[in-house]
Amino acid sequence: MKHFLLYILLLLTLTAHAQTGTIRGTVRAEGKVVPFASIGLKGTTLGTTADEQGNFALGKVPAGSHRLVSSAVGFLPAERTVTVAAGQTQQVNVSLNPSPNALGDVVVSGTLNEVVRSESPVAVELYSPKLFRKNPAVCLFENLTMINGVRPQLNCSVCGTGDIHINGLEGPYTMVLIDGMPLVSSLSTVYGLSGIPSSLIERVEVVKGPASTLYGSEAVGGLINVITKNPAKAPRFSADVLGTSHRDLNLDLGVARKVGSASTLLSTNLYHFDQRRDVNQDGFTDVPTQQRVSVFNKWTWARPEQQVANLAGRYYYEDRFGGQLNWTPEHRGQDSIYGESVYTSRYELLGQYQLPVRGQKLLLSGTFNQHNQNSVYGTTLYRASQRVGFGQLTWAKELSIRHNLLVGATYRTTWYDDNTPATASASLDQPRNQPDLVRLPGAFVQDEWRLTPDATLLMGLRYDYNSRHGSILSPRLNYKWGRPDGSLVWRLGLGNGYRVVNLFTEDHAALTGSRQVVVQGNLRPERSWNANVNFTRFLQTRSGGTVTFDASAFYTYFTNKISPDYDTNSDQIIYRNLDGFAVSRGLTLNTDIAFSRPLKLLLGVTLLDVYRQERLVAGEPLRRVAQLHSPPFSGTWAVSYALEKLRLSLDYTGQVSSPMPLPVVPNDFRPSRSPWFALQNVQVTRKLREGLEVYGGLKNLFNFLPRHPLLRPFDPFDKRTAVDNPQGYSFDTSYNYAPVQGRRLFLGLRYSL
Template sequence: MKHTLLLVFLFIFSVSGRAQSTGKLTGVVRSDSKEVPFASVGLKGTTLGATADEHGRFTLAAVPVGAYKLVCSAVGYLATERGVAVAAGQTTTVNLSLNPSASALGEVVVSGTLNEVMRGESPVAVELYSPKLFRKNPAVCLFENLAMINGVRPQLNCNVCGTGDIHINGLEGPYTMVLIDGMPLVSSLGTVYGLSGIPSSLIERVEVVKGPASTLYGSEAVGGLINVITKNPSKAPRFSADVLATSHRDANLDLGVARNIGSASTLLSTSLYHYTQRRDVNEDGFTDVPTQQRVSVFNKWSWARPEQRVANVAGRYYYEDRFGGQLGWAPAHRGGDSVYGESVYTSRYELLGQYQLPIAGQKVILSGTLNQHQQNSAYGTTLYRASQRVGFGQLTWARELSIRHNLLVGATYRTTWYDDNTPATASPAGTEPPRNQPDLVQLPGAFVQDEWRLTPDATLLAGLRYDYNSRHGSILSPRLNYKWGRPDGSRVWRVGLGNGYRVVNLFTEDHAALTGSRQVVVPEALKPERSWNVNVNYNRFLTTRSGSTITLDASLFYTYFTNKISPDYDTNADQILYRNLDGYAVSRGLTLNSEFALARPLKVMLGVTLLDVFRQERTAAGPLRRVAQLHSPPFSGTWAVSYTLQKLGVALDYTGQVSSPMPLPVFPNDFRPGRSPWFALQNVQATRKLREGLEVYGGLKNLFNFLPRHPLLRPFDPFDKQVGVDNPQGYTFDTSYNYAPMQGRRLFLGIRYAL
């Protein structure tokens, strides 16, 4: 009996002692104030761990007393560590914050290889941006959103009607291809007039490839491409709404409805924008910002099929009524010479779809698009009527030949029909009766690429494309990409070498050719532009002892152009001359993107781009002359600083972009500087989460009220009726002197809801 009591006593003492020498850890795993479900949590150097529940909550019981490193990881996020101390008999609460990983497993990209691959595994450097970034400085369309991306510059080409294009690494807009779901829908006329019609509400993510992508995408992808991936109807919110208004009295409404209907799911998204105020802050008699009324309706259907085969179809309709000009203009003045106005009516529809053929064991996908763009514009007395239809079809076959080789073979066909009321489509002189001769370009092509895994850490991608242009004949575009990276994705090197080409249609690409302020002259038959590009990309991901993460993404690039076509504004002040360059052109530089996510709720994103873009053209005397590229700043940068007040449920954002002086189009003896000043556009915003799915946001854009000076030359004589009166320099009306938006400081307020 004594021995039994002694054993019971020793057991109780042992259990009590163990209880006194252990503690408990609990907490919640979050990312940007949202819970991260099913995250893995463990103590470094031990076998103790747990999996968080669907609300991100975790518990580690019976943890021996001591100091530990608490490690947390989840798919799609960077792993983090945090020091913790466990006290005897006590419960320690530790809330963990994860940051999205730039090389995360969940980040799938398609733009670099036309295959769905993890971004960290892609041999081609692809930058990925989600709507979360764009919400830090909310805008009403993609064109304005892209200003937040380092190395991507939305450039306004007309100070009156406000049309523009997108520059990548200093190259003009026609060198940038804009895709929707991988399909070349936004091109030619749409590049100039349709970019404002892509609402932020339908965007799932934006993929950016800098450098030639002609091997996969053909003409226009010389400077790079922007692929807008739309929302998946099966994953989109059942209902979403976003209302945004500013103190300039413009308003935007985005609505979205998603439903599952049997094996199909559908998303209907509508965007409405309204702005009718004629502001004239600089008192030059012209509207600072054009009035705009536009509507965009997007509908996408997808079907669930066996073996996750793809099947979707989508359509979009876009209409816009845009006006800029003298304050007293009315529709009755359209096309007349009494009151100057630029009035643009745009109507556009798009259809696109993908279908994976039901072939067992094979991935064969048929894709197609069709779009029609109708343009009805008046630039003072110059009337521009244009219609364009583009059809595109593509058949791809992806096959894993072995564990080392992934083969992709594709065939494409593109037809472009274009008609307008300019000499571009007019019948030859003397033709009776005179009639239009619409321009028709057929472009069949084929491509092949092999992704060869040399070692577990190294991949080589080789590709070749052949196109036959009905106007210019055969065109070959090769490329080679090499990637090496550590298995954990902490360090990745990429080297790319590629060739690009572009066939030019000036009348659908250069808005300055249509404003009526200068005459377009094409003195020779234009040849396709060709380019060679080499780029080196380096990614580095670091985690500090405090749990902070640092992401670095740096690229060096060099592009060499032959047959480059550049507008000449200098030879004749009243003309724009286009010809193939007798010489060569170069675009070279460095971009650096960095992200600092601290253990505290602070995140800093910084981007810097250094550019040297120029052409060497032969002069009449013989030697080459260096000419800097217009609207290409040698230095530019972007930033986004975010801080979350978790207890208040408030997120604060400070965003902006800065540009160094850039060359501008000026007249001989122009009183305006030939280079812009240094300037920065800065914005602040506060977002308050009211409840799940509902938040209100507001802030201030263009914090320091920066506005460019003298955007118009001779605005008092837009029809050039008084050129010979008190005008010793012979200036004429011009609208192309632009380097920053003509929108000053303004308050904005919005509310968004997602069910």
């Protein structure tokens, strides 16, 4: 009897085995293999991940017809029917199409958890280096001009420093992160974005609206998160060299390799430009000269259960000059020939380590950066040093299939010292500086509920204790409703942001020496409340093309807002907490169209109304003042056409801006608003062989140049104010709305192994 039972059991096992088969295949997209794609059978628990060559195998698949589902970051999910015969292997070739809007991509900026973008309750815009290659630039700061609603703004017409505006808000309201960590401090937003090699960037995530619940101070208007490449998946070697007819040269190099259980990526950016161009003939350089070097090294270690362990470092140095054409370093700080000379050096360290606690996801993150700046603006010397340390411990727990909890504790310290009144001693008996030290411990909790298969609710609350201003609470609420396939998504967000201000570290105009800085009263932290609605619609046409609409409406209300006042006194910049309120509201629309033929369109439009209602004199009614450098209408576009047989691709890109308010002085002969203008570019790319391509084109196609960016450039030290100066003008550099760079040819070579 015992042998009979064993026989029956063996027969059943063999019968079950005979009723299953195997699916093998390769995942490709546009002829190239797609590594690490996810493969699964719909309605079952069977699934696997493709290897580095895109190959996969699914075993013990029940005989019959199945729906094979494939997905990968940067591509649209694909489904196909596969019939499996008992005891046989079915060979399948899977083809994926690139996602024009990256609905299927993974994002982290909205919730600090890796989620598919269409599933994120927070609207996150995602941009890959492919977009930036349509109009190549020498740094990420310039690349961001291609993102709708994001405006890199030059604040000085001489030295070329600037900041990033999101939805019309000034640069200090934008937080810039690298791999989710606040490496880029307020002293160095531009310097942090300059010199990030293109070979290093995996993607750029943009969140518009307050994000202080997760990221704390500075994340008032929005955030930009630069995600770097995983060394284990990066090309073994990459190079990109770019030059223009203005005789500037940019070089990006990247090398990746495996060292035991670790993988490393070394990336370098070199930029050189030493031409003193003066097309508008005002005696000043149109574009500052620059010599820049940036070196980035990232390490990752393979650990059990894909636990995170990485460490990275970056060093950055820049020598930048703008001023009169006959200036030499011997004139630095003197009042004979005007020049603005900036020496910048900084280093950054960042790392993440998942604690080896079984069954728990505890992630420890830390960063440290030091920024040293030695600048001269005419005769004004500015020497500053800033050190920022940041630590964060998060615990992510899936309480149920519908309930995720995230808890975190953070600590941030900012040490700052300079030679301005910002750190001067209040005591005459103690002439030494008193460096500014701000400690910012905090804790946050985020609770995410999957209410139904279509609806998700996200609630968050953060508590920070600022050593200068005390306790600060930042709540937020987000709701998402959408179809499971991501083709239709509605999002509603309510959030709060705050910012602690250090004027002298973030406003270049306060340092130029052309105006006196006046700070009225004890400045209080700024607060903002934001409401936004986001709608995303994805359509697939009968001809095989795709159309994506992404629209948002937003409203942000500010209290205690601090804005520089250029109007009350033409010789001063006055800072004070606003006696009133400020508003930023508007609409954004992004449209991505990929035709079945090799034609793709990316169009973006932003409508803005940014203003403040303020009371300058007690007892007077509030008056409305428009935000400077904030165009009511702006747009971006990218039109791409591929000639596959010739291995050519054509790109036509650009940006357009409506008239925007500009800082003018009393009786200024220059318009108080800029004209309509568009900066347009064309590019041709020729693929020579796999991994090697040459590209070239024309920037600023119609040679647009702003007029009169400098006031009285012939008298930069105001030594002749009594001569031929009936209006009492003084030298000023703040009137700027577009780069003073005319039409120029560019040519580049890109290689990836």
